[in-house]
Amino acid sequence: MGRTSTARDRLLDSACELMHTRGYTAIGVAEICGRADVRKGSFYHFFESKQALTVEVIDTHWQGQRVAWRERLTGPEPAVERLQRLIAWLVATQREAWQETGRVDGCLLGNLAIELSNQEAVVQQRLTAAFDEQAELVHTALTDGAEDGSVAPGCADRATARAVVAQIEGAVLLAKLAGDVGSLDDLWPHVRRLVTADPPAHASTAR
Amino acid sequence: MGRTSTARDRLLDSACELMHTRGYTAIGVAEICGRADVRKGSFYHFFESKQALTVEVIDTHWQGQRVAWRERLTGPEPAVERLQRLIAWLVATQREAWQETGRVDGCLLGNLAIELSNQEAVVQQRLTAAFDEQAELVHTALTDGAEDGSVAPGCADRATARAVVAQIEGAVLLAKLAGDVGSLDDLWPHVRRLVTADPPAHASTAR
Numbered sequence: 001m002g003r004t005s006t007a008r009d010r011l012l013d014s015a016c017e018l019m020h021t022r023g024y025t026a027i028g029v030a031e032i033c034g035r036a037d038v039r040k041g042s043f044y045h046f047f048e049s050k051q052a053l054t055v056e057v058i059d060t061h062w063q064g065q066r067v068a069w070r071e072r073l074t075g076p077e078p079a080v081e082r083l084q085r086l087i088a089w090l091v092a093t094q095r096e097a098w099q100e101t102g103r104v105d106g107c108l109l110g111n112l113a114i115e116l117s118n119q120e121a122v123v124q125q126r127l128t129a130a131f132d133e134q135a136e137l138v139h140t141a142l143t144d145g146a147e148d149g150s151v152a153p154g155c156a157d158r159a160t161a162r163a164v165v166a167q168i169e170g171a172v173l174l175a176k177l178a179g180d181v182g183s184l185d186d187l188w189p190h191v192r193r194l195v196t197a198d199p200p201a202h203a204s205t206a207r
Numbered sequence: 208m209g210r211t212s213t214a215r216d217r218l219l220d221s222a223c224e225l226m227h228t229r230g231y232t233a234i235g236v237a238e239i240c241g242r243a244d245v246r247k248g249s250f251y252h253f254f255e256s257k258q259a260l261t262v263e264v265i266d267t268h269w270q271g272q273r274v275a276w277r278e279r280l281t282g283p284e285p286a287v288e289r290l291q292r293l294i295a296w297l298v299a300t301q302r303e304a305w306q307e308t309g310r311v312d313g314c315l316l317g318n319l320a321i322e323l324s325n326q327e328a329v330v331q332q333r334l335t336a337a338f339d340e341q342a343e344l345v346h347t348a349l350t351d352g353a354e355d356g357s358v359a360p361g362c363a364d365r366a367t368a369r370a371v372v373a374q375i376e377g378a379v380l381l382a383k384l385a386g387d388v389g390s391l392d393d394l395w396p397h398v399r400r401l402v403t404a405d406p407p408a409h410a411s412t413a414r
Contacts, residue, residue, distance in 0.1 A: 023322055025232040103325050113384040114321040115230050118310050128385055155400075162381060162390065163397040167370065170377030174369060177320040178335055183369065190370040193362075194397060197404025 008046045010036035016057045020108045021101075023115050024054060024123075054112070055126055061108055062130040069137050079145030080196060083138070083164070084188055090168060091184040098181040106176035110169045135161040142195060155195045163194050215253045217243035223264045227315045228308075230322050231261060231330075261319070262333055268315055269337040276344050286352030287403060290345070290371070291395055297375060298391040305388040313383035317376045342368040349402060362402045370401050 014036040018027045029050055033040045047053040072086040098104050105111075113127045139161035145151025171187045221243040225234045236257055240247045254260040279293040305311050312318075316337050323330045346368035352358025378394045 021325055023230075023232065025230060026326075105325065106321065110380060111321050113380055114313065114318050117383045117386070118228055118312065119233075124384065124386075131381060131384065159393040160397070163374070163378070163393065166377030166381055166397075167374055168377065169380050170373030170375065171370070173317060173320055173376050173380070174338060174373055176324045177331065177338065179324070179331075186366040186370065190367070190373075190401060193401050193404045197400045 007036070007038045007042060011038055011043065011046060011053065012057060012060055015053050016061060016108065019054070019057065020105045020111065021103065024050075024112060024120075025115065051120055051122060054120075054123055058109065058112065058123065058126045058130065062126075062133075065109075065130075066133060066137075069134065073137050073141045078148050078150035079141045080150035080192065083141055083145075083191065083195065086138075087168070087188045087191055090172075091181075091187060094172065094175065094184055095181050104172075104176045104179055104181050106172045107169060110172060131165060134165050138164050145195065151195050152197060155197070160194060164191055167191055167194060214243070214245045214249060218245055218250065218253060218260065219264060219267055222260050223268060223315065226261070226264060227312045227318065228310065231257075231319060231327075232322065258327055258329060261327075261330055265316065265319065265330065265333045265337065269333075269340070272337075273340065273344075276341065280344055280348045285355045285357035286348045287357035287399065290348055290352075290398065290402065293345075294375070294395045294398055297379075298388075298394060301379065301382065301391055302388050311379075311383045311386055311388050313379045314376060317379060338372060341372050345371050352402065358402050359404060362404070367401060371398055374398050374401060 011032060015027070015032045018032060018035060027050075029043055030040055032050075032053070033043050047056070068089065069086060072089050073082050075082055077085075094104060094106075109127055109130050112123065113131070116123045116127075135158060139156075139158050142151050142156040142161055146153050146156035167190055168187065171184060171190070175181055175183050218239060222234070222239045225239060225242060234257075236250055237247055239257075239260070240250050254263070275296065276293060279296050280289050282289055282292075284292075301311060301313075316334055319330065320334045320338070323334075342365060346363075346365050349358050349363040349368055353360050353363035374397055375394065378391060378397075382388055382390045
């Protein structure tokens with residue numbers, strides 16, 4: 001690996017770190033280059049624009065995350081335990097980052113989704129694809145769970161899978177805002193309710 | 208009501224609209240003044256800075272929202288129906304905006320929370336206070352619901368109330384990203400699971 005590929009990787013790492021903390025708009029190419037120790041002229045040798053770099057940041061980040069999601073959601077255990085393992089890992093990730101930086105930076109994909117949904121179509125497409133994959137991975141686990149009996153049959157649908165992803169994103173948003181990683185300890189009991197709870201009879205009229 | 212107060216209100220309205228769509232960092236004072244038809248020199252007569260304006264935008268927005276939240280969550284109906292009324296109103300609000308603009312702009316408070324949590328302490332405090340109030344209003348309704356029997360007794364706690372707020376924010380984030388207001392039609396069934404579902408016995412080992 002020569003100097004060239006290292007510089008490219010450094011630009012990706014720097015952009016990922018800076019955007020995770022402070023978002024897309026607040027970060028300029030000069031700052032990314034400064035942190036990566038790469039000359040600004042070289043930036044455009046590797047990336048056409050900040051937008052193009054951001055698409056690669058998202059792809060690289062989600063490629064790593066996807067492996068982790070799959071690992072946690074696969075195995076011989078009842079599906080609800082695999083889902084619990086995923087949540088525990090997500091919370092541990094936020095906690096480790098918090099111990100290192102003193103901040104809760106939240107979810108890079110969620111942060112960029114909020115900031116860029118209505119503004120950068122290419123970025124929006126990549127983020128949508130990543131969240132769709134997350135929901136699909138959870139949906140597969142829920143389907144397994146309906147078979148092994150650990151997930152309520154009425155909860156093994158794609159809408160519930162999206163609700164699980166939404167609960168994760170919402171809880172991380174509130175933890176980030178409060179700077180309180182401890183609030184994420186409640187995430188699993190709530191996700192569990194989403195996937196194990198058939199609606200009780202007395203609530204059916206309130207549908 | 209002279210010209211002065213009108214200009215101030217216009218600045219607040221313009222900032223609210225622009226920030227709701229495109230965030231805080233992407234919007235400058237000049238653009239806010241342009242949309243409000245107020246000279247830039249006058250801006251600093253009314254507001255010390257963009258940050259000071261943003262604090263007022265948040266306060267004004269949440270004051271209006273707070274009234275709406277209280278109205279929907281108060282009444283003689285079982286608490287779970289009041290909660291359903293709140294969710295229906297929130298979804299209708301997003302749908303109306305979408306019909307008007309073709310966009311799902313999501314939640315102004317959530318958008319600013321994601322963007323500014325780690326950067327603007329004063330803004331963060333106001334947003335934290337607003338979300339705390341939301342959780343408190345839901346918590347009060349859940350407590351009523353445990354008494355009237357429409358909410359599961361184990362769900363009438365503050366952590367569940369925060370999970371309801373998280374579910375709203377996460378679902379709105381995904382709807383905003385996908386530009387799909389229709390996905391919010393699933394929000395109520397999922398919130399209902401969070402508040403009406405005692406954990407089933409077979410899931411207790413997965414706590």
